[in-house]
Amino acid sequence: MAKRKENNALYFxxxxxxxxLESFCGLIVPSGADPKLEPGANDVGALNYIDSDLLDxxxxxxxxxxESIRLVDExxxxxxxxxxxxxxxxxxxxxxxxxxxNPKTRERxxxxxxxxxxxxxxxxxxPWYDGISGWEFTGFSGKRISDLKKxxxxxxxxxxxxxxx
Numbered sequence: 001m002a003k004r005k006e007n008n009a010l011y012f013x014x015x016x017x018x019x020x021l022e023s024f025c026g027l028i029v030p031s032g033a034d035p036k037l038e039p040g041a042n043d044v045g046a047l048n049y050i051d052s053d054l055l056d057x058x059x060x061x062x063x064x065x066x067e068s069i070r071l072v073d074e075x076x077x078x079x080x081x082x083x084x085x086x087x088x089x090x091x092x093x094x095x096x097x098x099x100x101x102n103p104k105t106r107e108r109x110x111x112x113x114x115x116x117x118x119x120x121x122x123x124x125x126x127p128w129y130d131g132i133s134g135w136e137f138t139g140f141s142g143k144r145i146s147d148l149k150k151x152x153x154x155x156x157x158x159x160x161x162x163x164x165x
Contacts, residue, residue, distance in 0.1 A: 011156050012055040012062070013047075016083070020069050021115070022047050023085035027092055028116040029134075036131040044134060045126030046119025052155035053115075065115070068108040072099055123150060127161035 010018055025041035032038020054062055076084040076095050084092060100109045118124075123135040134140075152158040 011051050013051045016073075017066065017069050018047060018051065019085040020073065020083070021050055023092065024072075024112060025050075025116040025119060027089060027096070028113055029120045037137075039120075039131050039134070039137055041116050041120040043129070043131060044120060044124060045129055046116060046124070048126050048157045049119040049122070049124045049155065050115050052157040053118075055156055056154075064108075065111065068105075068112055071105060071108065072096075072112070075099060124152065127152075127158060 013021065022042055025046045029041035029046070031040035031043050035043045054065060057065075072095060073083045075098060076082060076087055076091075079095060079098070080087055080091050084095060087095065096109065099105050120134040121138070123133050123140075125131075125133045153162060
């Protein structure tokens with residue numbers, strides 16, 4: 001699993017929310033046998049992307065995601081007696097299935113999943129990560145894409161990284 005930052009500090013998420021999202025992201029986009037060649041969301045740093053991205057969201061959007069995480073944890077506690085991050089992958093899948101099948105929480109499932117997928121498939125990578133990116137792994141390239149200069153400085157984690165250089 002990728003490390004958060006040198007000091008493991010978070011910008012927006014609580015420690016519990018970070019554990020949830022690490023667990024969730026690892027389930028949505030898991031690593032392959034060799035994470036350097038088949039990275040998952042956690043390998044490229046999806047948690048840091050999400051933490052930095054949510055920091056700049058409007059308060060009502062931030063609260064929407066916080067509430068979504070709380071609801072998944074409540075369902076996990078009710079069904080299995082523990083928080084989502086503590087459950088086996090099979091039990092996590094059952095929780096996410098139930099969360100998705102409930103018309104009252106289905107939209108929230110899509111929102112959480114979108115965060116995990118964006119953290120991987122947006123071609124994000126932590127500044128210190130030296131493996132291949134999501135785009136490289138999926139073979140998403142081409143003349144226009146490969147020539148893009150990627151600038152992640154809109155994320156606080158990258159601004160902090162750049163300021164240390």
